[in-house]
Amino acid sequence: MPRQSTAQGLLLAAIGLFFGLNALRYPVGTLARFGPGLFPLVVSAALLVLAVAMLVRSRFITSPPLHFNIRNIAIIMAALAGFVVVTTFVDMAAGIVVLVFTATLAGTAYHWRRNALVAAGLIVIALAFEQLLGLRLGVV
Amino acid sequence: MPLAPGSGTDAIARLVAAKLGDVLGTQIVVENKVGANGAIGTTAAARAAPDGYTLLVGGTTTHAGNPNLMKHITYNPVTDFAPIGQLGVYPYALLVSGKSNYTTMAQLVAAAKAKPGALSFGYANALGQLSGEMLKQRAGIDLTAVAYRGSPQAITDIIGGRVTMMFVDTTPATAQIQAGTVKALAVTTEHRTDLLPNVPTMAEAGLGGPRVEAWNGLFAPAKTPRPIIDKLSAALTQVLSQPDLKKQMEAIGFEAEPSPPDVFGQRVADEVALWATLTKQAGLEPE
Amino acid sequence: MEMLNNLAFGFHHALSLDNLLYCAIGCVVGTIIGLLPGLGPLATISLLLPLTYAIPTSGALIMLAGIYYGAQYGDSVSAITMRMPHAGSIVACIDGHAMTLQGRTGLALFTAGVSSFIGGTVAIIVLAALAPSLGQVAILFGPADYCALMLLGFVCVSVVTTGSVLNGVAMCLLGVLLGQIGTDLDTGVQRFTFGLPSLMEGVSVVSVALGCFGIAELTKNLDAGEQRTPFGGTIRLMPSWPEFKRIIPSALRGSIVGSLLGILPGGGPVIAQFAAYGLDKKVSRYRHEIGKGAIEGVAGQAAADEAAARTSFIPLMAIGIPENPVMALMMAAFMIKGVQPGPNMIGDHPDLFWGLVASMWIGNCFLLLLNVPLVRIWLSIFKVSYGVLFPAILFFCCIGTFSINNNLDDVVTTAAFGLLGYVLMRVRFDPAPLMLGFILGPMLEEYFRRAMVLSHGDLLTFVQQPISATLVGFTCLLVIGQTAFAARNAFKADPKDGGNEDEIAGHSGRGPGAAVTADHAGAGIP
Known part of the structure; x- marks a missing residue:
């Protein structure tokens, strides 16, 4: 695992490069008539400079190692993705069930019964939103 | 109703729906299905059952602008809908600052000719931009175009005299015109509008051309049986001639202008074609 | 005197039973909906607007105003308790949430409530006294002036950031870049x-x-691995007298900042919270505590937010x-109700105008009254096991983003930002400056380009106009001052800087409470 300060610099450099290179595709224009590319180009260049400064700084300071727990964030992302996919193809009630049962995998304990109750409760709330507030959720 | 609650079109739709329900002896529910510049609700209406119970209030944006300005449009404004009738139009007016010396179009054009590029026009939507570009072409003048995110911001700069002029629907401008902080030099409608009876039309000012204005109309899904359309159309014409409704609409800056299904259908087709030419002339690309 | 007469007229109008009722309904409903993550004032009003169609004009407008303030207060509750902000409550996430982690949620919520009340009251005085003339200020500001104002807003980066200023500026720039997404x-x-239709209109702040x-x-x-139940014991709600005394000056400062910035179009209220927080961090007697869960860190920004919300009328x-x-x-x-807001409104509809002004204050009282008993309910949320709470929060995040455009793609966007936010958090970047950049960046670009178009590319336009010249000069002074200050500190405390970072490492293994406190240990030395 890289050190935190190194990771900071690398991450920013990557983001700056990504935006900067993409901005090159847009016309730059003139000072009187800015093209769409000028502003992002300037900002991403500034970000790159900062990233380099951070990388330089990371040589001189000791910084803690990087902490990263891929499991939980992956579970949460999967839960959200599942919610979107199931809601698109079935309906939101099913999406909620998927969301709850997937997301709770990230908790310390897993209870089927409790999850079923939470999902049912959320479906009721969603229905209430739809009926009382006129949100168009497409629950069922 | 493909636009958000609180938009001008939403207010019009609700006013008309209430009255139309009275005439038809039922209750009409206005449902806002918003998103993607109105494209989401319009698509939904195009796919709805053609039984006359699902109707759509469409307008310039959904039935002329979007098909020419957006790439991913899955409805055809002409073939997917059976037009019922036009509701009316939002007249567009050319505004200048109340403090400026311009009182007629001729003065404005002369000033623009004297100093090419020094005068500017603001716009906050495609219609305003197109009107400005058309003015440039017809009057043979050079103006600097300034983009805004919304009409109110643009009007602020007009009042402050930072931007010379702008074409805008009268909804946000009425109060300012009354207070004298801005002046309307011309309207883009065919005839003088009741909203601003003293303001000449562009044609009267010698800068005529195709009428550019925002309009709204009532649509049913295509294949809705003709008798249903005729019944709705008759009811709509009756509703729109009620003086109190007209007055409520005028307060919003909307001028009732009913038209029968065929005339309205023709207008929609014309508008789509007009927008296609205009967007090409103005160099706008579908997004 | 005329102002008092007018206010009396307004109160007379607003205190009718019907109007009181509408005001109360608006506040309650607004608070409850605003409490849900992602549903801010904008979403709440557009959801509830159709409900008001059937209500008489003044009642409807009063109710809408109530919904607006209620939603804003609800936002700060979710920011303080769950770190779920909306545009108006980003700063509340910093100290407010830090206080929650110390188990002082009740106090934080009380502070936010009282400060909002103070902010609202000050703003109403400003509104009643100056509304007719103050409106003209907005017309005086041109693109160059706004541009200068935005630049001034960016100076706040150095104060909202926790940790090194270098990181803060970098996060802010990242926010600006993210704000570039869209048409x-x-x-x-x-x-x-990248050809995605859902990104066409840009990423929403939600x-x-x-x-x-x-x-x-x-x-x-x-x-x-936290099954969080930090509120086992009794919840202390009322502040002690010394604590209460700390709320007042900070809230008053915030009210003034908020009232002034709220008048200016384009992001005034959002900048107000950052500016008030920054001001407190510079002048408060307790400035060393700000960022670590200080009362001032909550009070100033809440007052500013509320005051700006009022004066933006x-x-x-x-x-x-x-x-x-x-x-x-x-x-x-207003227009659906046949009232045309504009230069003539106060003259044409004095009952509406002064009634609305008065009902704003009445709404404030309602919010305060609501706040005290309801805080216990908000807090009881946390007695629920985290295993129940977190799927529900996740669900509300989905609903909140979905309801903006009724589009599931937006939920995907939110998830993507969740991933980004997690990575940033793990490498110890602070999201608050990112939000500042995200909100101000697009406006800066817009005004800058417009100023350039209108001046035909002449950069001197920024120093030729009095307002922008003043603002630019002020910004320069601040930046020079900050840099000098930072340089002096860095010179003095250079060897210690590394030590601070080590200290953070020592704490990061513990619970989030400890981590946040340690996070802020470096804040004093930028």
Whole structure:
């Protein structure tokens, strides 16, 4: 695992490069008539400079190692993705069930019964939103 | 109703729906299905059952602008809908600052000719931009175009005299015109509008051309049986001639202008074609 | 005297039983909906607008105003308790949430409530006294002036950031870049949308806020293996007298900042919270505590937010120019009711104008009354096991983003920002400056380009106009001052800087409470 300060610099450099290179595709224009590319180009260049400064700084300071727990964030992302996919193809009630049962995998304990109750409760709330507030959720 | 609650079109739709329900002896529910510049609700209406119970209030944006300005449009404004009738139009007016010396179009054009590029026009939507570009072409003048995110911001700069002029629907401008902080030099409608009876039309000012204005109309899904359309159309014409409704609409800056299904259908087709030419002339690309 | 007469007239109007009722309903409903993550004032008003169609004009407008304030207060509750902000409550996430982690949620919520009340009261005095003349201020500001104002806003980066200023500026720039996503206003070119239709209109601030704060925070709690029940004991709600005394000056400062910035179109209220927080961090007697859960860190920004929300009605009612989307929606509501907001409104509809002003204050009282008993209910949320709470939070994040456009793609965007926010949090970047950049960046670009178009590319336009010249000069002074200050500190405390970072490492293994406190240990030395 890289050190935190190194990771900071690398991450920013990557983001700056990504935006900067993409901005090159847009016309730059003139000072009187800015093209769409000028502003992002300037900002991403500034970000790159900062990233380099951070990388330089990371040589001189000791910084803690990087902490990263891929499991939980992956579970949460999967839960959200599942919610979107199931809601698109079935309906939101099913999406909620998927969301709850997937997301709770990230908790310390897993209870089927409790999850079923939470999902049912959320479906009721969603229905209430739809009926009382006129949100168009497409629950069922 | 493909636009958000609180938009001008939403207010019009609700006013008309209430009255139309009275005439038809039922209750009409206005449902806002918003998103993607109105494209989401319009698509939904195009796919709805053609039984006359699902109707759509469409307008310039959904039935002329979007098909020419957006790439991913899955409805055809002409073939997917059976037009019922036009509701009316939002007249567009050319505004200048109340403090400026311009009182007629001729003065404005002369000033623009004297100093090419020094005068500017603001716009906050495609219609305003197109009107400005058309003015440039017809009057043979050079103006600097300034983009805004919304009409109110643009009007602020007009009042402050930072931007010379702008074409805008009268909804946000009425109060300012009354207070004298801005002046309307011309309207883009065919005839003088009741909203601003003293303001000449562009044609009267010698800068005529195709009428550019925002309009709204009532649509049913295509294949809705003709008798249903005729019944709705008759009811709509009756509703729109009620003086109190007209007055409520005028307060919003909307001028009732009913038209029968065929005339309205023709207008929609014309508008789509007009927008296609205009967007090409103005160099706008579908997004 | 005339002002007192007018106010009395307004109160007479607003205190009718019907209007009181509408005001109360608006506040309660607004608070409850605003409490849900992602549903801010804009979403709440547009959801509830149809409900008001059937109500008499003044009642409807009073109710809408109530919904607006209620939603704003509800936002700060969810920011303080769950670190789920909306645009108006980003700063509340810093100290407010830090206080929650110390188990002082009750005090934080009370502080926010009282400060909002103070902010609202000050703003109403400003509104009643100056509305007719103050409206003109908005017209005086041109693109160059706004541009200078935005630049001034960016100076706040150095104060909202926790940790090194270098990191803060970098986060702010990242926010600006993220704000570039979407259709370019001037040319209609799609920037960084990668052909995705859902990105065409840009990323909504809700997605960024819920992703970078909400989802990232939630995952972090899960990583800590935390089944959180920090409120086992009794909940202390009322502050002690010394604590209460700390609220007042800070809230008053915030009220003034908020009242002034709220009048200016374009992001005034959002900048107000950052500016008030920054001011407190510079002048408060307890400035060393700010960032670590200080009362001032909550009070100042809450007052500013509330005050700005009120004074942002001034341009709408005095000159008929809505300055932000919420006000545009309010304007539409006025117009549906046949009232044309504009220079003539105060003269034509004095009952409406003064009634609304008075009901704003009445709404404030309602919110305060609501706040005290309801705080216990908000807090009881946390007695629920985290295993129940976090799927529910996740669900509300989904609903909140979905309801903006009724589009599931926005939920995907929020999830993506959750991932980004998590990564940023893990490498110890702070999301608050990112939000600042995200909100101000697009406006800076817009005004800068407009100023350039109008001046035909002449950069001197920024120093030729009095307002922008003053603002630019002030910004320069601040930046020079900050840099000198930072340089002096860095010179003095250079060897210690590394030590501080080590200290953070020592704490990061513990619960989030410890981590946040340690996070802020470095804040004093930028």
